[in-house]
Amino acid sequence: MDWDKLRIFHAVADAGSLTHAGEVLLLSQSAVSRQIRALEESLDTTLFHRHARGLILTEQGELLFDATQHMTKRLEAAAARIRDAEEEVFGNLRVTTTIGFGSIWLAPRLPKLYERFPDLNLDLMLEERVLDLPMREADVAIRMKEPSQADLVRKRLMDIRMQLFATPAYIAANGKPETLHDLAKHRLICQSTGATQVSAGATLVRELMAYELGRTLMVNNYFGVLQGVLSDLGIGVLPDYLSQDFPNLVRVLPSVESNEVPVFLAFPEELRGSRRIEAFRDFVVEEVVAYRKARQENPT
CATH class of the missing domain: 1.10.10.10 (Winged helix-like DNA-binding domain superfamily/Winged helix DNA-binding domain)
Incomplete structure (x- = not known):
């Protein structure tokens, strides 16, 4: 043919x-x-x-x-x-992850990656849908659960939990809840339990919904929830990793949080040894190590 x-x-x-x-x-x-x-x-x-x-x-x-x-x-x-057989790291790399993790945690750290590898071009695909790596819909994925496909190289990066946060301005104007029943006096900002999200986050929201809530604002991703919180609209259900980059946020009801959510980096087995993927993986791992160290030094 x-x-x-x-x-x-x-x-x-x-x-x-x-x-x-x-x-x-x-x-x-x-x-x-x-x-x-x-x-x-x-x-x-x-x-x-x-x-x-x-x-x-x-x-x-x-x-x-x-x-x-x-x-x-x-x-x-x-x-x-x-x-990738060349020594230099250059060319295009398609990275997929969730809207929340990609916009809140990953994107703010990318200047360091570009400073180190100025000829590397990232195509950052932020969506909740899980792309098919073996079919090359993306080169690398950062996922909020362990990938199920056997022909992927995977590395567990860290564990996260969903917690409650608000701004000092919101708390000054509306008070700080001391118990879950106090949420009746506040607006809860969160994803709908039917929205695509990590199951631990949906479970926490369902538990909160069992209590009488004053008002709610539903957003279909964590970046939108964060913007609502930063706009002093209420108390948001957000991943704990944002506390490092948004230190002014106040954790509300510290005993309330979701189960652990594992974060994995994965790529196709056939791309093992790719210089671009190695560079990106090593960069992310370094940033995760720095994040963990900062969390240990300044626990919430």
């Missing part, structure tokens, strides 16, 4: 248009169309349904596109390993 035709087919299937694929491939629409027709003739099948709004893959086209996607991922991995 002609590799060049497969490359063109993959671009057309991905773009859903001969014109858009041609722009990506720097080929004319007619040249792309000829290659697709030639591929269909060689396979004796129709790969696309053609209509006014673009192209839709046939069942046979879906099968071929699935194969070319796997080929593309494998080629990208091979290219990454070839580039």
